[in-house]
Amino acid sequence: MNDASIQIYRYRSITSNNPFIGLRAFLFTAAIEQKWIQNGKLPITGYDPFDSDDETWPPPRRLFSGMIYYKGEMKEIPKGEEKKYERAIIYSLKSIVDRIEKELVDSV
DSSP, rough: OOEEEEEEESSSOOTTTTOOOOTEEEEEEEEOTHHHHHTTSSSSOOOOOOOOGGGGGGEEOOOOOOEEETTEEEOOOOOTTTSSSEEOOOOOOOHHHHHHHHHHHHHH
């Protein structure tokens, strides 16, 4: 994905490093520091290819004061649509692991 983002699968695999390639069912998309992938602390378990360049971008994220960030640009959020967008956060290693554990449990 673009913009230092990863997608977390909705389901746990019975065997390690055996993700649900092609299912396209994700819990969420998250921005993370690339160092967690580069140093192996947050390993990539699979690559689910995109159908188009457009799909490589994470969904729009809500910034500050009525703005969203999408495809490398900041744009104004249409009035009344603020809650439609998840808040932009760059996750720490602990917070991304905590969110994965919480949402995997909640999604079962």
